[in-house]
Amino acid sequence: MIYTLPPLPYASDALEPRISKETIEYHYGKHLQTYIDNLNNLIAGTPYEEMQIETLIMTTSGPIFNNAAQVWNHVFYFNSLSPVQVSMPLELKDYLIRDFGSVENFKEMFKKAAAGVFGSGWAWLAQDAEGKLVIIQESNAGNPMRNGFKPLLTIDVWEHAYYIDYRNRRAEYIDRCWELINWDKVVKRMHSDLPSAVTDVETVMVTETSRDGLTEAIAEAIIEDEKDMRKYVCVTCGWVYDPVEGDPENGVPPGTPFSELPEDWTCPACGVGKEYFEPEK
Numbered sequence: 001m002i003y004t005l006p007p008l009p010y011a012s013d014a015l016e017p018r019i020s021k022e023t024i025e026y027h028y029g030k031h032l033q034t035y036i037d038n039l040n041n042l043i044a045g046t047p048y049e050e051m052q053i054e055t056l057i058m059t060t061s062g063p064i065f066n067n068a069a070q071v072w073n074h075v076f077y078f079n080s081l082s083p084v085q086v087s088m089p090l091e092l093k094d095y096l097i098r099d100f101g102s103v104e105n106f107k108e109m110f111k112k113a114a115a116g117v118f119g120s121g122w123a124w125l126a127q128d129a130e131g132k133l134v135i136i137q138e139s140n141a142g143n144p145m146r147n148g149f150k151p152l153l154t155i156d157v158w159e160h161a162y163y164i165d166y167r168n169r170r171a172e173y174i175d176r177c178w179e180l181i182n183w184d185k186v187v188k189r190m191h192s193d194l195p196s197a198v199t200d201v202e203t204v205m206v207t208e209t210s211r212d213g214l215t216e217a218i219a220e221a222i223i224e225d226e227k228d229m230r231k232y233v234c235v236t237c238g239w240v241y242d243p244v245e246g247d248p249e250n251g252v253p254p255g256t257p258f259s260e261l262p263e264d265w266t267c268p269a270c271g272v273g274k275e276y277f278e279p280e281k
């Protein structure tokens with residue numbers, strides 16, 4: 001599996017003024033991209049390449065865990081935000097009142113937890129195996145699914161998430177970020193079955209259904225099945241089609257696999273059709 005940067009569900013300036021375009025360009029465009037690149041490099045040619053990202057998070061440690069979890073966490077975070085203010089659904093309010101006494105209490109506790117993460121990390125709203133809502137602080141790349149919780153919402157409190165816009169004022173960033181939370185999404189995540197199965201690593205590794213529930217972040221996200229990026233050679237003249245370069249002069253953008261070339265595409269050197277090409281050996 002090769003991970004690629006998932007599309008951001010809004011324009012890079014859509015969260016302004018709360019989160020600037022510049023922050024998004026660095027945070028999403030550079031930091032997340034780096035975690036993705038690192039993960040790809042770390043798993044290339046290893047059995048980890050065949051595993052789902054949640055399995056990596058549940059079963060690895062060290063650099064693979066760090067980068068896999070950072071990829072997952074960031075996708076989840078960016079997908080938790082909305083440029084349009086979303087009011088909190090009644091259903092969620094009921095659960096928050098049940099588990100935190102009041103919505104206001106929850107808000108205060110969550111913000112306190114986020115502000116209080118020592119160093120770099122994440123604040124989470126998650127659900128335990130019985131469905132109770134809990135607030136969890138995680139350091140560095142931590143993800144509550146490791147302890148059997150189902151993630152519902154996260155705020156990134158690494159400095160790179162706010163330093164450009166808020167400098168060292170983390171609490172102010174959290175307040176503004178709060179106004180961007182997509183509460184509909186939180187409810188949707190509550191209803192997707194899963195990661196309570198995450199308490200049992202075996203289950204996560206073997207069942208497709210648990211995966212479906214678990215991976216909203218992934219489904220929304222990331223991952224492209226490995227494309228056929230082999231070079232193809234024209235058997236008539238020896239010209240080589242390289243998918244990395246494409247054939248821009250003939251309207252084929254870089255990154256186009258041979259199989260996705262238009263049917264009427266022809267060899268730029270000798271003019272024969274696609275059927276005269278073979279994978280490079």
Ligand code: MN
Nearest residue numbers: 156158160161
């Ligand atoms: Mn981050």
